[in-house]
Amino acid sequence: MTGFVLNDFLPYRLAVAASRVSRAFERRYMAEAGITVPEWRVLAHLSQEGAVSVREIELRADMEKSKVSRAASRLQRQGLIEKLENPGDRRLVSLSLTPKGLIMVERLIPLAMEFQSELQAVLGDRLLCFDKGLATICNGKF
Numbered sequence: 001m002t003g004f005v006l007n008d009f010l011p012y013r014l015a016v017a018a019s020r021v022s023r024a025f026e027r028r029y030m031a032e033a034g035i036t037v038p039e040w041r042v043l044a045h046l047s048q049e050g051a052v053s054v055r056e057i058e059l060r061a062d063m064e065k066s067k068v069s070r071a072a073s074r075l076q077r078q079g080l081i082e083k084l085e086n087p088g089d090r091r092l093v094s095l096s097l098t099p100k101g102l103i104m105v106e107r108l109i110p111l112a113m114e115f116q117s118e119l120q121a122v123l124g125d126r127l128l129c130f131d132k133g134l135a136t137i138c139n140g141k142f
Contacts, residue, residue, distance in 0.1 A: 025115050029108050038063060038071035040108070042095070046081060047105040051096040080104055 006012050026037050035043070041061040045052065054072060058065045072095055075081040080101035086092035097105065120127055 021119065025112070028111050028115060032111060033104060033108060035075075035104075036071065038067045039075055042068060042071045042075060043080065043097070043101060043105050043108070044112075046095060046097045046101070047109075051084060051094040053092065053094055057095070075101065 022037055026040070029035055029040055041063060042057055045057050045060055049056070054065060054068045057063070057068045061068070072081060072083065076083055078100075079098055081095050082098050084094045084096065086094070
């Protein structure tokens with residue numbers, strides 16, 4: 001044995017906490033709209049960016065390309081997004097919200113904001129320390 005305790009390792013604890021928070025929020029939008037975490041992330045990014053590539057969402061949402069692609073395909077089948085091929089290179093595809101997708105996002109944003117308020121209330125003043133601490137640790141290093 002090494003004496004290393006995984007449960008005491010802060011990066012591990014942060015990853016677990018992030019996963020639990022994500023699942024808690026997923027229960028809300030799954031009940032409201034029947035969508036998954038990857039689908040929510042795609043919709044949320046498209047609501048902020050307009051038409052973007054799968055690659056851009058992959059980088060910004062820290063998701064594997066295959067997850068973004070599968071989520072995009074499901075969202076397209078539901079009529080929430082559309083895929084637009086680049087006329088110069090058919091391998092390049094941009095994603096954008098449809099009017100139905102925009103309505104969905106507008107329905108989910110209040111849920112997201114309510115959830116965020118609840119998290120902020122739980123964290124209280126510790127949230128400010130957390131934000132400042134992460135900014136110091138991650139400033140250009142990761």
